[in-house]
Amino acid sequence: MKELTIQQKKVLQCIKFYIKKTGFPPTRADICRELGFKSPNAAESHLRALEKKGYITIENGASRGINLTENSAEKSQTIPVIGLVAAGSPTLADENIEKHIPYQESLFLSEFDYFLRVKGLSMKDAGIMEDDLVAIKKTSEVRNGDIVVARIDDEVTLKYFQSSGDQIKLIPANDDFEEIYINKETEGFFIEGKSVGLVREN
Amino acid sequence: MKELTIQQKKVLQCIKFYIKKTGFPPTRADICRELGFKSPNAAESHLRALEKKGYITIENGASRGINLTENSAEKSQTIPVIGLVAAGSPTLADENIEKHIPYQESLFLSEFDYFLRVKGLSMKDAGIMEDDLVAIKKTSEVRNGDIVVARIDDEVTLKYFQSSGDQIKLIPANDDFEEIYINKETEGFFIEGKSVGLVREN
DNA sequence: ATTTATACTGTATATATATTCAGTATAATT
DNA sequence: AATTATACTGAATATATATACAGTATAAAT
Structure with missing residues (x-):
C-alpha cells in the first residue's frame, strides 16, 4: 500500500466521513465544498491518485461511483x-x-x-x-x-x-x-x- | 415499523445488495435493471413508499441519495x-x-x-x-x-x-x-x- | 535536463439521474 | 361509493455530475 500525501489523506478522510454521515459517497463538488477547493478538477485528480494507489475504486461514468477498498475501509473498524x-x-x-x-x-x-x-x-x-x-x-x-x-x-x-x-x-x-x-x-x-x-x- | 409488501422487500434487498457489491447506492435505473422494471417511476414510487415507512431516507436532488435507516440496516446483520x-x-x-x-x-x-x-x-x-x-x-x-x-x-x-x-x-x-x-x-x-x-x- | 507527481483554478459539456406528469389496473380501506 | 395504497408503463425534462481541456506552479524522481 503506497503512502498517501497529506492532501490525499484529507480527501480519503472526507470520503469516509461523508459516507458515514449520509450513507452514500460524495460528488466532486461535495468534496470541494468540504475541503474548500474551488475547482471540481481538484477533487477529480485527488480521486484518481487515490485510485492509482489502491485506496478506492471508481466506477467510470457513475455518479458518486466511489468505493472504498477493503484495505482502506477496514482500518477504522x-x-x-x-x-x-x-x-x-x-x-x-x-x-x-x-x-x-x-x-x-x-x-x-x-x-x-x-x-x-x-x-x-x-x-x-x-x-x-x-x-x-x-x-x-x-x-x-x-x-x-x-x-x-x-x-x-x-x-x-x-x-x-x-x-x-x-x-x-x-x-x-x-x-x-x-x-x-x-x-x-x-x-x-x-x-x-x-x-x-x-x-x-x- | 410498518410492514413491507413483497415488492417493497425486494427493492430494499436490492438496495442492500447493491451497496454491498458496489459501495454506493443504486439509481432508479439500476433498481429497474436488477428487478426487471421498465420504467424508472416503478423504482421511484417504491423508494417513496420505503421512505414513508421509515426504512430509508432520500436526499432530494442528490444522485444515489438513498440512506438505509439504522432500523433497516441492522436487521440483516x-x-x-x-x-x-x-x-x-x-x-x-x-x-x-x-x-x-x-x-x-x-x-x-x-x-x-x-x-x-x-x-x-x-x-x-x-x-x-x-x-x-x-x-x-x-x-x-x-x-x-x-x-x-x-x-x-x-x-x-x-x-x-x-x-x-x-x-x-x-x-x-x-x-x-x-x-x-x-x-x-x-x-x-x-x-x-x-x-x-x-x-x-x- | 526532462519527465512525472502533486496541487490546484477556471471553463465547458455530454450524459447520468432524479423527478414530474399522464396513464392503466388491482386491492385495500374508509 | 369514494378514497388511498399498490404496482406498474412510457415519455419528458431540468439539473446534477463526471470528466475533459487549458492553464499555473512547485517538488521529486530519473
Missing part, C-alpha cells in the same frame, strides 16, 4: 488482538499485535480497547481457557472481584482483583496457582485494565 | 439469542428469541446460526459458565469431542459428544453431573447442532 506473553506488557504497539478482527459496536455492554489472547490456565475456574480472547478496557479504576490485567515489572497476568486497606491480592481461579500479594512497597505494579467480555473461537 | 430452558427446544421461533445482537462476519472461524444462552454449570470445566452465549451451528454432523446441543424429547442440553459403535455418550464437563447414555432404542433423541464459539458479556 477493527480491534487488535494482543498476545499475553509472560514477559512483556500488552501495549498497542505494532509488534505486539497478533491480528485485527472486525469490530462490532454493541457486542459487549461496555466499550473495550483490545482483545487479550490468554495463555495458561490460571483462570480456568472462571471459565477462561487457553487461547480465549478476553476483551480488555484500559482503565485503572477497578473494583473487588473484577478480572484485571495486572503488570508487575515485565510480567503481565490476568487475575481476580481484591483490595483491603493497603494490601492488594491478585487471586487466580485455579487451585494449582498461588495468590499474589501487593503492598505499597511493591514496585512496578500497575493495573492495565479490566475484562469486560470474552470470545472463544472453537 | 443480527443474530438471535435463544434461551436454553430445561424443557423446550431451541428453535428459531419468535417466542424463543431472547434478543438480537449485531452479527459480525468473521468473528468465528465457521459460520453459525444462533447464540444459545447457557443455564447451569454442567459444562463449567470446559470454560462454559452460566449465561454465556454459545455460538451454535445447526448440523447433525458431529464428531467425538464436539460440544453439541442435544435434545431428548423436550429436554435440551449442552454436552460433549462421544459415540462408539451403537452407543452415544453425552458427557458433562462437571463431576457433579451424570453422563447420559443413548442407544438405538432411545426415542426422541436428536442432535440440534454444535458449538463453534463462545461469547461472554461481563
Whole structure:
C-alpha cells in the first residue's frame, strides 16, 4: 500500500466521513465544498491518485461511483488482538499485535480497547481457557472481584482483583496457582485494565 | 415499523445488495435493471413508499441519495439469542428469541446460526459458565469431542459428544453431573447442532 | 535536463439521474 | 361509493455530475 500525501489523506478522510454521515459517497463538488477547493478538477485528480494507489475504486461514468477498498475501509473498524506473553506488557504497539478482527459496536455492554489472547490456565475456574480472547478496557479504576490485567515489572497476568486497606491480592481461579500479594512497597505494579467480555473461537 | 409488501422487500434487498457489491447506492435505473422494471417511476414510487415507512431516507436532488435507516440496516446483520430452558427446544421461533445482537462476519472461524444462552454449570470445566452465549451451528454432523446441543424429547442440553459403535455418550464437563447414555432404542433423541464459539458479556 | 507527481483554478459539456406528469389496473380501506 | 395504497408503463425534462481541456506552479524522481 503506497503512502498517501497529506492532501490525499484529507480527501480519503472526507470520503469516509461523508459516507458515514449520509450513507452514500460524495460528488466532486461535495468534496470541494468540504475541503474548500474551488475547482471540481481538484477533487477529480485527488480521486484518481487515490485510485492509482489502491485506496478506492471508481466506477467510470457513475455518479458518486466511489468505493472504498477493503484495505482502506477496514482500518477504522477493527480491534487488535494482543498476545499475553509472560514477559512483556500488552501495549498497542505494532509488534505486539497478533491480528485485527472486525469490530462490532454493541457486542459487549461496555466499550473495550483490545482483545487479550490468554495463555495458561490460571483462570480456568472462571471459565477462561487457553487461547480465549478476553476483551480488555484500559482503565485503572477497578473494583473487588473484577478480572484485571495486572503488570508487575515485565510480567503481565490476568487475575481476580481484591483490595483491603493497603494490601492488594491478585487471586487466580485455579487451585494449582498461588495468590499474589501487593503492598505499597511493591514496585512496578500497575493495573492495565479490566475484562469486560470474552470470545472463544472453537 | 410498518410492514413491507413483497415488492417493497425486494427493492430494499436490492438496495442492500447493491451497496454491498458496489459501495454506493443504486439509481432508479439500476433498481429497474436488477428487478426487471421498465420504467424508472416503478423504482421511484417504491423508494417513496420505503421512505414513508421509515426504512430509508432520500436526499432530494442528490444522485444515489438513498440512506438505509439504522432500523433497516441492522436487521440483516443480527443474530438471535435463544434461551436454553430445561424443557423446550431451541428453535428459531419468535417466542424463543431472547434478543438480537449485531452479527459480525468473521468473528468465528465457521459460520453459525444462533447464540444459545447457557443455564447451569454442567459444562463449567470446559470454560462454559452460566449465561454465556454459545455460538451454535445447526448440523447433525458431529464428531467425538464436539460440544453439541442435544435434545431428548423436550429436554435440551449442552454436552460433549462421544459415540462408539451403537452407543452415544453425552458427557458433562462437571463431576457433579451424570453422563447420559443413548442407544438405538432411545426415542426422541436428536442432535440440534454444535458449538463453534463462545461469547461472554461481563 | 526532462519527465512525472502533486496541487490546484477556471471553463465547458455530454450524459447520468432524479423527478414530474399522464396513464392503466388491482386491492385495500374508509 | 369514494378514497388511498399498490404496482406498474412510457415519455419528458431540468439539473446534477463526471470528466475533459487549458492553464499555473512547485517538488521529486530519473
